[in-house]
Amino acid sequence: MIAFGVYSADGVDRVGVRIGDQLFDPTPVSQLLEAASLLPLLEAGRDAWLDVVGQMHDADLPPIEGGILLRLPCPIGDYVDFYSSRHHAENVGRIFRPDSEPLTPNWRHMPIGYHGRSGTIVVDGTPITRPAGQIAKGNFGPSRRLDFELEMGFLTGTGPARISVEEAEDYIFGLVLVNDWSARDIQAWEYQPLGPFLGKSFATSIGAWVVPLSELADRRIPAPSQDPAPLDYLSPPGRSLDLALAVSINDEIVTRSNTSNLYWTMSQQLAHATSNGAHIRAGDLFASGTISGPEPQSFGSLLELTSNTRFLEDGDTVTLATGVAEFGVCSGTVQPCL
Numbered sequence: 001m002i003a004f005g006v007y008s009a010d011g012v013d014r015v016g017v018r019i020g021d022q023l024f025d026p027t028p029v030s031q032l033l034e035a036a037s038l039l040p041l042l043e044a045g046r047d048a049w050l051d052v053v054g055q056m057h058d059a060d061l062p063p064i065e066g067g068i069l070l071r072l073p074c075p076i077g078d079y080v081d082f083y084s085s086r087h088h089a090e091n092v093g094r095i096f097r098p099d100s101e102p103l104t105p106n107w108r109h110m111p112i113g114y115h116g117r118s119g120t121i122v123v124d125g126t127p128i129t130r131p132a133g134q135i136a137k138g139n140f141g142p143s144r145r146l147d148f149e150l151e152m153g154f155l156t157g158t159g160p161a162r163i164s165v166e167e168a169e170d171y172i173f174g175l176v177l178v179n180d181w182s183a184r185d186i187q188a189w190e191y192q193p194l195g196p197f198l199g200k201s202f203a204t205s206i207g208a209w210v211v212p213l214s215e216l217a218d219r220r221i222p223a224p225s226q227d228p229a230p231l232d233y234l235s236p237p238g239r240s241l242d243l244a245l246a247v248s249i250n251d252e253i254v255t256r257s258n259t260s261n262l263y264w265t266m267s268q269q270l271a272h273a274t275s276n277g278a279h280i281r282a283g284d285l286f287a288s289g290t291i292s293g294p295e296p297q298s299f300g301s302l303l304e305l306t307s308n309t310r311f312l313e314d315g316d317t318v319t320l321a322t323g324v325a326e327f328g329v330c331s332g333t334v335q336p337c338l
Ligand code: MN
Pocket: 081, 082, 149, 151, 180, 289, 290
């Protein structure tokens, strides 16, 4: 398995390739990797991706040693966050809208989501400053309910409007860990009727390493059964992924989940996101939404794990990881509110 990322050494940013825990210089393989980001590779499209990844496995790459600083893999274009775990949507519905049905009427008919703020996406290791905001009616101050969200995202190449569900994976370069930091007090007061805004836009962390989708062939599993049957533009559903996930706070594991807990597939998410005629650009990020399983020990946020009672303290370090070393981790430490 390989992953691509960007590292900084001696003041210069370069693309690196990761195999296991070791970093290598991939530039002998392709000129597309000589930039300071993955953007030229993402723009080159699927045939180039398969060619470069295939060559990487056969190449004798020079290892990179010494101190490195990880960067964002590319300038992040548009950022969408879905809401595709049914268990998460039901848990949040019960907490935020206790007098209503847990699932909103639209949920089983389409992968719902919102557009987030790409400018505040940061790489693994970046400190996270506790946000301030309206934490209740008439009360502005530091959030007291800062939370993580365990998610997996994918980066795209350039694509047309209305990507069909069958061809959607042709436009998905690779996957990356995502922590959608969330201020639950700001979120609960602001979110109706237009959805998440300042409760989430202060920071989103992503892992430094992008694992090409083509590397995950042996992790593919059938999509979950979907009832009611999705509309034609969301059928067939494509395939899901079996990737174990875990979150630790200060080195203590607080939850274990799996990407198989997602109801909507990446193909359905991308087909839906472009179904109105919107096209995608290289470097766009689509995140899954919080990945909660059916068991309480598999919930993907503190909101769910503690029934909305305990949240992050200043100094806490939250680390997301998978069972695959090449993804690296997605970590961030909470800093006091400015
Ligand atoms: Mn989220």
